[in-house]
Amino acid sequence: MSALALGAFQVVGSYGAADNQPDRRPIGAVAILLLFAGPAALAWRDRHPLLAVAVALGATDVYIGLGYPYGPVFFSVVLALFTAVQAGHRRPTWMLAAAGYGGFVVAHIADPRAGDANLTHLGLVAGWLVVVLAVSEVVRVRRDQASERERVAHEERQRRVSEQRLLLAQELHDVLAHNISLINVQASVALHLLDEHPDQARPALTSIKEASSDALHELRTALDVLRRGEEAPRAPAPRLADLDDLVAGIRAGGIDVRLEHDEPTTPLPAAVELAAYRIVQEALTNVTRHARARAVTVRVESKDGVTVEITDDGVGGAAEAGNGIAGMRERAAALGGTVEAGPRPSGGFRVAAHLPSRQP
Numbered sequence: 559m560s561a562l563a564l565g566a567f568q569v570v571g572s573y574g575a576a577d578n579q580p581d582r583r584p585i586g587a588v589a590i591l592l593l594f595a596g597p598a599a600l601a602w603r604d605r606h607p608l609l610a611v612a613v614a615l616g617a618t619d620v621y622i623g624l625g626y627p628y629g630p631v632f633f634s635v636v637l638a639l640f641t642a643v644q645a646g647h648r649r650p651t652w653m654l655a656a657a658g659y660g661g662f663v664v665a666h667i668a669d670p671r672a673g674d675a676n677l678t679h680l681g682l683v684a685g686w687l688v689v690v691l692a693v694s695e696v697v698r699v700r701r702d703q704a705s706e707r708e709r710v711a712h713e714e715r716q717r718r719v720s721e722q723r724l725l726l727a728q729e730l731h732d733v734l735a736h737n738i739s740l741i742n743v744q745a746s747v748a749l750h751l752l753d754e755h756p757d758q759a760r761p762a763l764t765s766i767k768e769a770s771s772d773a774l775h776e777l778r779t780a781l782d783v784l785r786r787g788e789e790a791p792r793a794p795a796p797r798l799a800d801l802d803d804l805v806a807g808i809r810a811g812g813i814d815v816r817l818e819h820d821e822p823t824t825p826l827p828a829a830v831e832l833a834a835y836r837i838v839q840e841a842l843t844n845v846t847r848h849a850r851a852r853a854v855t856v857r858v859e860s861k862d863g864v865t866v867e868i869t870d871d872g873v874g875g876a877a878e879a880g881n882g883i884a885g886m887r888e889r890a891a892a893l894g895g896t897v898e899a900g901p902r903p904s905g906g907f908r909v910a911a912h913l914p915s916r917q918p
Contacts, residue, residue, distance in 0.1 A: 561600050564600065565597035568631055569593045572585055572626070572631060575628060579627040582628075592631075596613060603642075607638070608642055611654045612658075617631075617634075618632060618658070622662060622665045624669075625669050639690050639694060644694065651691070662680075666679060666680060769807065797832070797835060798822075801817060805856065808842050808845075808854070815856065822860035823860070823861075826864060826915055829893060830864055830893060830915060833893055833895070834864045834911070836886075838866055841856075841909040844907075845868075848873070849873055854869070855868070863914040865911070865913075866909075867909070868908070869906060872906055872907060886911065890912075895913035895914060896912055897911040
């Protein structure tokens with residue numbers, strides 16, 4: 559309600575209320591000014607809520623002290639008090655309300671037309687003030703609670719987005735590092751064969767094409783997620799059944815890879831299968847990049863979860879370079895599992911991970 563409309567309502571309503579209060583002073587020019595003073599102050603309630611409270615209370619006290627009839631004059635006080643409490647000025651508003659009530663008591667005593675109902679009117683006004691302030695506080699508390707819930711929900715949404723982006727970055731690291739390493743190895747093989755055995759270079763070039771295609775597909779998928787948000791379509795996550803294709807790509811680079819993989823007796827959680835696959839993938843990536851190995855053995859045992867072991871006959875310790883081992887440990891720890899990695903006493907390198915089927 560605008561200040562002008564509220565002022566007009568108070569004036570018209572006060573004229574109507576005066577008909578039932580013949581003992582009160584007739585409404586004149588001063589009364590009309592006082593009836594408009596409170597609403598006029600409300601025009602600045604957003605910038606100066608306490609000033610609006612003070613003016614509305616002061617105008618009402620003077621109006622009552624001069625003996626004018628009771629009526630809608632209190633509406634501007636109600637709106638001013640409510641606005642000030644919602645603005646956060648709780649204590650000053652209560653103090654101004656108490657001061658205004660003190661002024662009302664003085665005005666009531668000084669009013670020659672107060673009659674014999676002093677205590678009744680004083681009690682009603684006191685109760686009315688308390689109710690207005692109490693309702694304002696309840697509304698403010700509920701509003702603050704709603705704002706807090708919205709803030710928490712927003713932070714939770716932001717946390718989920720951050721987690722998804724972190725997971726996406728980890729997935730991109732694993733996939734792109736593996737495919738680029740595979741491309742590098744295959745390119746070296748192709749260059750070696752191109753001059754002496756050009757007909758044998760074709761499989762290496764085919765593997766390069768397939769690996770680059772996979773890398774581009776993963777990159778496009780990641781960009782879709784970043785553009786469209788969490789609901790962007792994703793390709794099915796790789797599982798342990800896809801290890802054959804993974805190993806085949808490494809074999810094409812000239813490394814002898816032996817895969818020993820049993821069939822799980824019970825279905826494994828998708829997160830466990832994905833983590834196991836990525837650990838094997840990262841270990842094989844390290845072999846192609848650092849180990850200078852000729853043979854690799856990958857063992858996968860699906861009992862009480864998943865246990866994977868990757869051993870090679872290359873340069874022990876070289877695979878510890880970079881962030882690959884740390885990424886494996888992070889994946890395993892997120893699922894309550896463990897990863898052991900280090901040089902073998904007999905030479906080469908070993909990575910062993912265990913992922914429980916029951917998630918923490």
